[in-house]
Amino acid sequence: MWTTFLDALLLQAGYNAALVAIGAALLGIAAGTSGTFLFLRKRALVSDAIAHATLPGIGLAFILMVALGGDGRDLAGLMLGSALTAAAGLLLVEWTARETRLSEDAAIGAVLSVFFGFGIVLLTFIQTMSSGRQAGLDGLLLGSTAGMLFQDGIIIAIGGALSVVAVYVLRRPMTLVGFDAEFAEAAGVNVRHVDLAIMGLVLGVTVIGLKIVGLILIVAMLIIPAVAARFWTERTEFVVLGAGLIGGASGYIGAALSASAPALPTGPIIVLVCALLFGLSLLFAPIRGVLASVVRHRRFQIRVHRRQGLLALVHGEAIHDRMTLAVLRRDGLIRADGVATDSGRALAAKALLDERRWEIVRELHFADGVKASLDGLTPIEEVLTRDELAEIDKRLGPPVVVGG
């Protein structure tokens, strides 16, 4: 399996597999980047309504194509039909949320379930049709690349590339609107048009993704990369880039994995690779990741315990807290029996001095509001200049013997 996986990764596993991998990668990039703008507009789940609303379009296009004498499996025709009903669904969501008292999430749920339900009705109707080859339609629910035709691959690749280009061209207004719609409006950007463009992109990606990921799971490709990328950076343009990267990588790796063993359906595998990348981001991203915040919290805890322990030493109070004792012992500030060492006494005196200094600083700066940096844990030398310290020390008066 591993050699086939490597072959697939290096595009050596056959013509069709290579086509699928490239198409999936382009689709992933397009979905990740355009999904980011949806995510920034806090409308991630609108994509769910759009995706489910493609189903009746697929059914209608199939019926129409069969009625016109075709076999109904022409991917371009199915895509066109699905785009039309998806657009209708999107407009209905917007209309309902705007014109009635229902909130957008209710409108999304209503449109997705009703359109999907009607699509199912059409599918069951199609199953009873004598003409046409309906076998391929189920594959559009969950994606199936097994028997993908060369021309389908070309359509997907071109569509994916076009969406990437569209994101690149529209990146500035979309970033502006995604980041701060009111500011964008004031800066002369037509927010409604940009919103429509974002939705149009999402719609395009959904339709392109029908064949590879399927309409139920394409939502994952639009949402997960953006949320994952959000963990790595605070800057919009990097979120977009990261989401494109994560989406592209999951598409490529997922397609390769799926080609390397039987019974690994492409759509779910791509989504699971994407979910894995999300999990890694959630855990290991610097600053916003879980691990980083655990470490940060732990460090803060140690600093608090160390300071409180030192102050207790200086005041000659007994220390009972286990963690405080452990921290002080680890740093060689107390002996095993709890008596302060020389360095412990020195640092304790320093801690008391700093504590007094902080008190004065807080008094002096009380009027301009206590800053976050005045929490008393940051070494005072890092916050104040030497001159300021000397000024404060003058107010403290002469040193006295402590901790006798």
Add this chain to the structure above:
Amino acid sequence: MGSEFVQLSLTPILIGVLASIACALPGNFLILRRQALIGDAISHVVLPGIVVAFLITGTVASLPMMLGAAGAAIIAVILIEAIKRLGRIEPGAAMGVVFTSMFAGGVLLLEQSDTSSVHLDVEHALMGNLESLIWFAADDWSSLVDPVALASLPPELPRIAVVCAMVGILTYLFWRPLKISTFDEGFARSMGIPTTLISIGLVIAAAVAAVAAFDAVGSIIVIAMFICPPAAARLMTNQLEAQLIWSVVFAVLSAVLGYVFAGYGPLWFGSENAVSAAGMIATVSGIILGLACLFGPQRRRIGEAAGV
């Protein structure tokens, strides 16, 4: 309208109606709390739960499946909360991440495992098999009082009936705290109502209803019934009591009309085969909602002039 109706249509219609009511009741509160898409999320994550339960027990028995589905729903809720808090991600996106990933996992498990011998596949999960829940033993209406025939009712019927009754009783019992905490959470808390508990309880009740309905009618009805009848009812009235009644009426109407259209509609157009009842029920509920959006007396937000 005699024996054939009792045998073929009575139980599916009853199951459809009960499932619709069971979903529509909690749906009223979910819509008012802007949690309408929870039904959507639950019905997606139920799939991996059911598949795992099948893989462990090797059968399609109901109890393990229900437990698996409930377990998956709880895991999903925990994951969504965790992502929301840890990553400071907006709820919609957190939900999107979790339910799509879990659904993908479910599909993969299903494809990997050998389920060809049992009735378990993705399409069944989506569309349900309402049409197949027929009552073989029934002869005609008199079977309703015949204990032998009653014993062979499809097991889905008593199950969904129990869940529907339970949801109804819970709604009745917790009416006051539910209503107050839905409309003004701060006020409810100041009155000593445990709002967090109420909120979790509501989601759990919704999940139980969803799982039971899912078992019988598939996920598409579940999502539609959580949202469409309550949303349409919301456009009819400003009273929660009246809204609840409207939503039940709409749910029943959708289920009955949907089933009839699916079964008999194609005959009227000269086609011989029925279409999916689940899909048709969802479609009818959507049409009702559409009509309510256009003509409902309270369709506007308060403060906007009506009929503009």
